[in-house]
Amino acid sequence: MSLGQVLDDLSKYVELQMDEGTSSAKVSEDVMGGLKGAVEGQGSQEPVTEAAPKTSDSPGSGADLERIALEISECKLCQLHSSRTKTVPGQGSPSPEIMFVGEGPGADEDKAGLAFVGRAGQLLTRMIEAMGYTREEVFIGNIVKCRPPENRAPEPAEMIACMPYLKRQIAALQPRVIVALGATAVKGLVEMPKGMGITKLRGTWMSFEGIDLMPTFHPAYLLRNANMKKYVWEDLKTVLHHLGRPIPEVKKRG
Ligand code: SF4
Numbered sequence: 337m338s339l340g341q342v343l344d345d346l347s348k349y350v351e352l353q354m355d356e357g358t359s360s361a362k363v364s365e366d367v368m369g370g371l372k373g374a375v376e377g378q379g380s381q382e383p384v385t386e387a388a389p390k391t392s393d394s395p396g397s398g399a400d401l402e403r404i405a406l407e408i409s410e411c412k413l414c415q416l417h418s419s420r421t422k423t424v425p426g427q428g429s430p431s432p433e434i435m436f437v438g439e440g441p442g443a444d445e446d447k448a449g450l451a452f453v454g455r456a457g458q459l460l461t462r463m464i465e466a467m468g469y470t471r472e473e474v475f476i477g478n479i480v481k482c483r484p485p486e487n488r489a490p491e492p493a494e495m496i497a498c499m500p501y502l503k504r505q506i507a508a509l510q511p512r513v514i515v516a517l518g519a520t521a522v523k524g525l526v527e528m529p530k531g532m533g534i535t536k537l538r539g540t541w542m543s544f545e546g547i548d549l550m551p552t553f554h555p556a557y558l559l560r561n562a563n564m565k566k567y568v569w570e571d572l573k574t575v576l577h578h579l580g581r582p583i584p585e586v587k588k589r590g
Contacts, residue, residue, distance in 0.1 A: 398430035400508035404501055408481045414497040416482035416490070422449035426477025426505065433579055434467075435475045435511035436460065437502070438554060439520040440490050446483035451476045456556040460517070463555065467572050468584045475509050477502065479524035495524050506547065513575050514547055518554030525549060539571045541578075550575050 405425035411417060424441040427450055436452075444454035452460045461471055480490040480498045490498075502524070506514070516522045519534040525544045528537065534551060542549040552571040553564055573583050 401425075401430055401505060404504050404508070408501055411481070411501075414480075414482075414494045416480060416484060416494055416498075419485050420482040421446045423481050424449055424451050424478060424483070425481055425501070426451045426475060428471060428475035428477075429473050430475075430509065432473065432475040432509060433512045434469070434515060434575065435477065435506065435509055435513070436464075436515045436517060437521045437525065438476075438478045438517040440478045440480040441483040442487055442556075443483070451478055452555070455559060456554070459555040459558060463568065463572060466569070466584060466586050467576055468581060475505075475511065477505060479521055489520050495520075499524060503545075506544070511547060512579060514544055514549045515572070515575060516542075516549055516551045518557060521554070522549075522551045538567060539574060541574075548578065 405423075408423045408425045411423065420441075424445050428435075438452060438456075438460075441451065442454050442456070444457070445451055451457070460476070464471055464474055479495055479502060481501060482498075484490050484494070514525065516525055519528075522528060522534060522537060522542075526542050526549060534553065537551045538553060540551065542551060550571055552568050553561075558565050558568060569586065576583050
């Protein structure tokens with residue numbers, strides 16, 4: 337990714353924030369320093385680019401994923417490295433039909449080094465099992481691989497610095513469908529139409545580099561708004577239908 341593209345992405349992100357009613361979009365000096373490092377680092381380090389050359393590893397072998405996870409474990413491209421306990425590259429099948437992408441690790445994930453293992457993760461597990469899969473049959477990851485302090489949303493420059501890892505993971509996984517969990521995940525992956533938030537976008541097919549992408553609510557939001565679960569189930573049924581999978585009957589639970 338060129339410097340121009342990075343800055344263009346950042347500019348679009350800030351515009352989107354302002355479209356959604358944010359009066360200002362603060363980017364700290366530290367973050368700008370991290371962004372600069374991210375851009376400069378691409379000239380001197382292992383390729384951290386969206387167009388990483390294909391290796392001899394066959395797609396789905398898991399070797400690419402392990403290499404990416406190793407790079408992530410040593411990454412200091414943004415300020416989030418300084419407060420993390422463990423990096424959280426994501427985990428699951430190396431050749432999944434579905435990849436779930438959330439925002440970033442929380443406290444439980446930061447301790448475990450695994451994505452979606454807290455309360456929201458338990459709900460995601462129930463969602464995945466309701467679809468007829470196990471967690472091991474899908475891949476679960478995030479936009480940023482290190483925990484933002486105090487569970488704040490990742491800043492634009494942090495997302496931009498970390499995106500090449502996710503892009504490389506997606507290239508290695510080649511999922512048939514990406515389910516983007518929450519507004520931050522959607523914003524990280526696609527350009528959100530002006531004036532449209534996750535409430536309007538959910539349930540509508542989008543595309544990430546040729547892969548079908550379904551936006552839906554984040555499980556953490558569902559923990560606070562149980563009445564929204566029915567909409568997520570509708571979105572997940574749409575995914576199952578798209579994949580030609582049977583729609584399992586779901587037992588009601590809280
Ligand atoms: S969040 Fe991503 S870019 Fe930032 S330090 Fe962690 S792995 Fe590196």
